[in-house]
Amino acid sequence: MQSKTVSNSPETNVSRTIDACDHCGLPAPARNGDELTFCCSGCLGAYQLIHHWGLEDYYALRDRLLDGDTSPVNANSPSDISWDELTEANLLGESKPIEIGDGLVCSRLAIEGVHCGACVWLIEKMAMLTPGWKDARVGMHDHSVEVIYDPALTKLSSIAELLSGIGYRVLPWVEGSGAARFRNESRGRLVQIAIAGFCAMNAMWIAIAIYAGEYSGIAGSQISLLRIVGVLLGAVAAFGPGRTFFRGAFAAIKSRTPHMDLPIALGVGVGAIAGIVSLLIGHTDIYFDSVAVLVFLLLVGRWIQFRQQHRAADAVSLLMRMTPLLAVSVANDGSHRTVSADSLRPGDHFYVIAGETVPVDGRLIEGATSVDRSLMTGESMPLPIGSGDAVEAGSLNLQSPFTAIVISSRADSRITKLMKLVEEASLKRTPIVQLADSIAARFVVIILCLAAFTIAIWWSTDPMQAASHSVALLIVACPCALALATPLAIAVTLGRAAKRKLLIRSGETLERLSRPGKIWFDKTGTLTQGRPQVIVENFDAHTLALCATLECQSTHPLATAIVDMAKQRNITLHSRELVSNVEQTSGAGIRGVVDGYQVSIGTLDFIRRSILELDDETIATVASIAKQGVTPVVVAIDGEISAVIGIGDAIRAEAIQTVELLRERGWEVGILSGDHPATVNAVAKKLGVSGDVMGGLSPEQKLLKIEQSRQDGKTIVMVGDGVNDAAALAAADVGISVRGGAEASLRAAPVYLADGTLTGIINLVDASAATVRVIRRNFRISLFYNSVAVGLAVCGLITPLLAAILMPISSLTILSLTLGSNTFSVTESRSEGKP
Amino acid sequence: MSVIFVALPVALLMGAVAAWACTRCIRTGQFDDLDSPPVRMLMDDKPLVKCDVSQSETNL
Numbered sequence: 009m010q011s012k013t014v015s016n017s018p019e020t021n022v023s024r025t026i027d028a029c030d031h032c033g034l035p036a037p038a039r040n041g042d043e044l045t046f047c048c049s050g051c052l053g054a055y056q057l058i059h060h061w062g063l064e065d066y067y068a069l070r071d072r073l074l075d076g077d078t079s080p081v082n083a084n085s086p087s088d089i090s091w092d093e094l095t096e097a098n099l100l101g102e103s104k105p106i107e108i109g110d111g112l113v114c115s116r117l118a119i120e121g122v123h124c125g126a127c128v129w130l131i132e133k134m135a136m137l138t139p140g141w142k143d144a145r146v147g148m149h150d151h152s153v154e155v156i157y158d159p160a161l162t163k164l165s166s167i168a169e170l171l172s173g174i175g176y177r178v179l180p181w182v183e184g185s186g187a188a189r190f191r192n193e194s195r196g197r198l199v200q201i202a203i204a205g206f207c208a209m210n211a212m213w214i215a216i217a218i219y220a221g222e223y224s225g226i227a228g229s230q231i232s233l234l235r236i237v238g239v240l241l242g243a244v245a246a247f248g249p250g251r252t253f254f255r256g257a258f259a260a261i262k263s264r265t266p267h268m269d270l271p272i273a274l275g276v277g278v279g280a281i282a283g284i285v286s287l288l289i290g291h292t293d294i295y296f297d298s299v300a301v302l303v304f305l306l307l308v309g310r311w312i313q314f315r316q317q318h319r320a321a322d323a324v325s326l327l328m329r330m331t332p333l334l335a336v337s338v339a340n341d342g343s344h345r346t347v348s349a350d351s352l353r354p355g356d357h358f359y360v361i362a363g364e365t366v367p368v369d370g371r372l373i374e375g376a377t378s379v380d381r382s383l384m385t386g387e388s389m390p391l392p393i394g395s396g397d398a399v400e401a402g403s404l405n406l407q408s409p410f411t412a413i414v415i416s417s418r419a420d421s422r423i424t425k426l427m428k429l430v431e432e433a434s435l436k437r438t439p440i441v442q443l444a445d446s447i448a449a450r451f452v453v454i455i456l457c458l459a460a461f462t463i464a465i466w467w468s469t470d471p472m473q474a475a476s477h478s479v480a481l482l483i484v485a486c487p488c489a490l491a492l493a494t495p496l497a498i499a500v501t502l503g504r505a506a507k508r509k510l511l512i513r514s515g516e517t518l519e520r521l522s523r524p525g526k527i528w529f530d531k532t533g534t535l536t537q538g539r540p541q542v543i544v545e546n547f548d549a550h551t552l553a554l555c556a557t558l559e560c561q562s563t564h565p566l567a568t569a570i571v572d573m574a575k576q577r578n579i580t581l582h583s584r585e586l587v588s589n590v591e592q593t594s595g596a597g598i599r600g601v602v603d604g605y606q607v608s609i610g611t612l613d614f615i616r617r618s619i620l621e622l623d624d625e626t627i628a629t630v631a632s633i634a635k636q637g638v639t640p641v642v643v644a645i646d647g648e649i650s651a652v653i654g655i656g657d658a659i660r661a662e663a664i665q666t667v668e669l670l671r672e673r674g675w676e677v678g679i680l681s682g683d684h685p686a687t688v689n690a691v692a693k694k695l696g697v698s699g700d701v702m703g704g705l706s707p708e709q710k711l712l713k714i715e716q717s718r719q720d721g722k723t724i725v726m727v728g729d730g731v732n733d734a735a736a737l738a739a740a741d742v743g744i745s746v747r748g749g750a751e752a753s754l755r756a757a758p759v760y761l762a763d764g765t766l767t768g769i770i771n772l773v774d775a776s777a778a779t780v781r782v783i784r785r786n787f788r789i790s791l792f793y794n795s796v797a798v799g800l801a802v803c804g805l806i807t808p809l810l811a812a813i814l815m816p817i818s819s820l821t822i823l824s825l826t827l828g829s830n831t832f833s834v835t836e837s838r839s840e841g842k843p
Numbered sequence: 844m845s846v847i848f849v850a851l852p853v854a855l856l857m858g859a860v861a862a863w864a865c866t867r868c869i870r871t872g873q874f875d876d877l878d879s880p881p882v883r884m885l886m887d888d889k890p891l892v893k894c895d896v897s898q899s900e901t902n903l
Contacts, residue, residue, distance in 0.1 A: 129883075147875070148878040191872075194874075199869050202865045202869065205862075206862035210854075230847055230848075237855070
């Protein structure tokens with residue numbers, strides 16, 4: 009390693025056994041002095057690649073942008089597309105390279121894992137350094153990268169490989185209808201803001217000219233010109249960009265649900281119409297400037313909220329992430345050909361190598377392997393399958409290649425059907441009546457009563473004045489401060505949450521989470537680590553070294569757990585040449601000679617076959633380990649039992665605390681899992697969860713369970729894996745996903761915890777309560793201003809000038825209070841604990 | 844002060860031209876990505892070591 013000067017988070021001077029990986033920030037072995045440390049070889053490789061290209065500024069830039077908070081650029085994210093195959097244009101879909109002249113072509117790809125400006129910098133700089141790759145343009149908003157390259161010098165596949173080499177997942181671009189809709193809506197809103205802004209700014213200077221002119225004396229012809237232009241601008245703002253409020257109010261009346269648009273539409277509409285009428289009948293009290301500014305400010309506030317909510321726009325489709333786009337089909341003569349997974353028909357043969365995901369539902373006809381079906385069942389342990397067994401799309405082939413016959417095409421596979429359920433469930437989620445909206449409904453009634461009251465008391469004095477005073481009341485009573493502050497309060501919280509790696513797609517979530525309800529946890533990968541680990545052990549260093557050396561020969565997850573443990577303890581393994589006579593029995597164990605010792609590792613039965621007698625103590629230990637919901641593994645060296653270990657899915661360190669803190673806040677906690685009920689109960693016991701603990705559920709059953717529990721009327725929260733539990737997450741009132749990649753997770757769940765720890769849930773719950781408190785406080789202040797203004801209006805003291813002064817003051821007070829509020833400060837000291 | 848009869852329409856026209864230009868920029872997608880451009884300016888254009896990708900594997 010040439011350089012030791014990689015800047016890192018300020019916490020490195022604290023002595024401890026675990027440090028943050030210098031590439032991705034995940035836990036890694038402790039560093040020696042100022043040596044660099046990495047959590048895995050993927051990160052080391054990515055670091056070396058970046059360093060060798062002279063691009064180490066990436067780290068400095070990243071740390072500057074994220075305030076020392078390293079982003080999880082995952083170097084070993086699986087690449088399930090072999091880009092070499094993607095030379096055929098028909099397989100690339102919308103990423104098909106387009107000729108742009110000068111022998112260059114341009115292609116648009118979807119990219120996952122771009123978190124901040126440093127990633128943009130790295131990718132765009134890489135383009136400059138690669139021969140043949142002319143330019144790259146990263147779009148952080150829609151997770152895309154546009155590459156311009158010279159097909160004579162480089163290939164799209166090598167560019168994609170470079171990008172995945174440093175940890176970005178690259179996929180062919182699919183123009184999702186969602187992305188296009190988002191873009192059009194965002195542009196539409198901006199255009200409306202531009203028009204409203206033009207009207208508001210001009211209306212303001214015209215208003216100033218009128219008031220100043222009235223004060224110092226102005227010719228009648230000039231003041232009427234100013235009035236005509238001003239009213240025109242106000243009317244354009246109200247009925248042009250402002251018509252979104254009328255539409256909202258109309259929809260609210262039609263569906264009889266209260267909405268904030270109702271009082272706004274009332275104020276804006278009355279203001280604009282009264283302005284035109286006054287102009288026609290020659291009346292002097294007109295409110296055009298207040299109306300235009302109101303429309304402009306409200307549109308800006310709503311746009312900010314809209315943008316915060318769509319920060320993590322869904323660019324990559326969920327289904328595409330879970331099943332590969334390409335498949336290897338086997339022709340009758342046995343030759344292999346890469347085809348698009350959609351083209352496989354029932355009866356075709358296909359081939360899946362180890363480490364790849366199964367593209368369609370099928371049945372094995374050749375080969376035997378074990379598969380990870382956690383996507384469908386949530387079960388963490390691999391399932392051995394052989395010839396004649398069914399295999400589902402989305403399962404991961406763990407051990408050896410196999411050939412299978414297609415049972416159902418991709419469109420009919422179980423995973424596709426499950427994804428349809430996800431879409432349906434998320435559409436069915438009942439919208440809640442937001443706090444501000446429920447207030448708005450009562451508001452409208454009160455204001456209309458007061459307006460009628462004003463007319464009544466002034467009618468006897470002068471009908472003309474009665475009308476003008478009630479118009480003034482309707483305009484000043486418009487709760488613009490509240491209407492502006494609510495989206496802003498939500499947007500501010502969403503922004504602050506994103507900085508703490510809590511990505512939230514919908515602002516409603518905050519209101520739902522502010523009151524305690526019922527929270528369901530998935531087990532595998534949520535409450536637990538999600539991969540097998542040695543939990544119970546009585547290893548000595550010598551035995552562990554022998555076991556780990558032998559297990560290096562196997563790719564079985566239980567074997568990997570033993571090897572991982574040896575790595576964690578920094579135990580030197582024996583060299584590979586000393587291993588001989590290795591013999592693996594699927595689903596039972598492994599046997600071999602290491603450095604002259606006969607080593608057997610496996611189930612009790614497997615050991616029994618090689619050693620004739622087993623003492624009672626070993627059998628008792630095995631039984632007690634099995635009781636804890638952990639898989640017992642027995643190790644025998646030279647015919648004698650030397651260790652009995654338990655391998656299972658360890659509970660996450662923060663899980664117990666999180667469950668406890670949620671309980672303290674009044675939440676009911678339950679567990680829904682696809683895993684074996686005994687294992688689930690063992691985990692529940694350790695966490696102190698009783699009552700609602702259910703195991704052995706399929707994704708469909710989980711969905712049903714969530715829908716059932718929703719009938720109680722409480723807020724139902726589901727915490728799970730963004731991919732496995734997609735349907736349940738989508739059905740819950742609030743789905744919180746802790747794993748599975750941000751882009752895919754946010755399609756199913758409105759919340760994604762990007763740092764992958766459960767403590768984020770507590771932060772989120774506290775921040776939601778704080779946000780709702782801020783909204784309530786805003787309402788009280790807004791109510792105070794409005795009562796004063798309404799009081800003045802009833803007394804007939806409101807003039808257009810007074811309205812123009814009073815309204816911005818109330819908005820400014822509330823805006824500054826909202827922006828200054830500390831929604832996250834309560835949880836800050838506890839959860840972060842950093843200086 | 845009768846200049847206002849000329850100045851006011853002219854001012855409005857100028858504003859309208861700016862609003863139209865802004866709308867055009869929005870419609871052509873210039874404001875779609877508000878996240879990457881503000882960080883692009885942070886990237887210094889330092890001279891970089893040019894090297895071949897294939898070399899990078901062997902030299903490390």
